[in-house]
Amino acid sequence: MAAPESGDGNNGAARMVTLISSDNTRFEVEAAAASLSQTLQLTILDGGGGGGDGIPLPNVDSATLSKVLEYCIKHAPAAANGGAPNATAVDRAELERFDNEFVNIDQSVLYSLIMAAHNLEIEGLQSLVAKKVADMIKGKSPMEIRRTLGFPDPTPEEQAEMNAHMLEYGWAYE
Amino acid sequence: MEDAQRRAEMSRPSIHGRMDDDEQHNPAAVSTGLVSTLAGHPSQATATRGFMSSTTTPAKRAVVENSDCPVDNKRARTQRRLSFPSLPQDIVSRITAALPFKEAVRMSAVCSKLRRAWMYHPNLDLGVSATDGSVVPTMWQEEKSEL
Known part of the structure; x- marks a missing residue:
């Protein structure tokens, strides 16, 4: 979960990478x-994704990827701090509010x-x-669970x- | 016949975790199935089915039948409307793991695919008052004999 510690401060201001969704949006x-x-x-640690290259993500479409990235951008500062120790209560409350709304x-x-979170191994988003x-x-x-999750009505056997x-x-x- | 078919769909091991690479054949079936459903051209399959299955089953079935084919499947899944029954086992287990233990067991009643999901529950908290301790070993034996 932690961002690459050395890469963060040392590489200067905000190194950017390009991700390419399954429908070819960058x-x-x-x-x-x-x-x-x-x-x-x-x-990224291997130096990928920079310049004009981009990292192709054939399993993630653009709608999903933009949502995933919204989460990542919001959570990146806290992750860079190595979790929560430095975060203020206000920051944490704000993240929580964001999370609730996000899902x-x-x-x-x-x-x-x-x-997508599973494929990309984004632990926080999966949880x-x-x-x-x-x-x-x-x-x-x-029965209510079945309905909520969109299972078809049970066969007599299933019932x-x-x-x-x-x-x-x-x-x-x- | 419809029951039998639906039954087969439910019991098919459609939610095993990471998929194997070896059955890459037949991606066309996936796309045609999905496309025809989505575009509202009922395929033969949809025409003969009830209203319930016409919205979900053909696409789901196409996905399920090709669940050994990782790339096409995941792509198809992420681009189309996903449903809970089409999720792989790892993810289902993650979800049940987020439930209190009792609830996870209750969820296993929902369908045969979920029967074993609770066993990956990380928090086998048997401190719940109603458990008598013999429950878990019994369940294990039963599940094992099924395998």
């Missing part, structure tokens, strides 16, 4: 922000985000989205399995 961002991705961090989006966008989806599930019955599960693991439903 995004120019600070290396420190892109380095929230463990995957990209390695490439207040359509389910399918959430899933695109978590897939954030996972927590959001978990919150959507919390306190619901299996029977669900009932059996509820009987068997009754303690989880108390």
Whole structure:
């Protein structure tokens, strides 16, 4: 998660890298922000992504990538501080507010985000989205979970399995 | 027949984690399936199905059937509307890991694909009052015999 420590201060003002989405849109961002991705961090430390080259990301479309980068840019300063120790309570509250708002989006966008965060290994974003989806599930019955998550209505067989599960693991439903 | 088909879709190991490289064939099926659904030209499959499946199933099925094909699939997934059932196992496990233990177990009732997801729960917090300690070993045996 930590930004490349040496690269940050020593390379002078804001080294930029270019990322290319699956639909060929180019995004120019600070290396420190892109380095929230463990995957990209390695490439960037190797000197990739600068100049006219760009790092192609064939698994991430532009809509998703711009969202991912919005997160990275917002979180880069805190990550550069090695997490939270130097951050003030105000900064932390602001990040939290940003996070809450950030995941207040359509389910399918959430899933695109978590897939991208998974592929790019952006730990914080993965946790954030996972927590959001978990919150959507919390306190619901299996049937409600199915509906919330967009599963088709259960077949009679599945319904029977669900009932059996509820009987068997009754303690989880108390 | 529709039930059987849907059933097959659900039980197919569509959400195993990282995908293998070796089944790269047939990306065309993915794109045609997705495109035809999206463009509103019902394919043969959609025409014969109910309203529920006509919106989700053909695309999902195309993705699921080719889930061993990493690049095309992930690309297709990120560009189209993703649904929970199409997420790979790693991600499902991450989500269940963010749930309290009991809730994660409850979620495993949802469908057979999720049956094992809770087992990756990092926080096997058996301090919950209702557990009698024998619960987990029993479940493990059962799940193992299924494998």
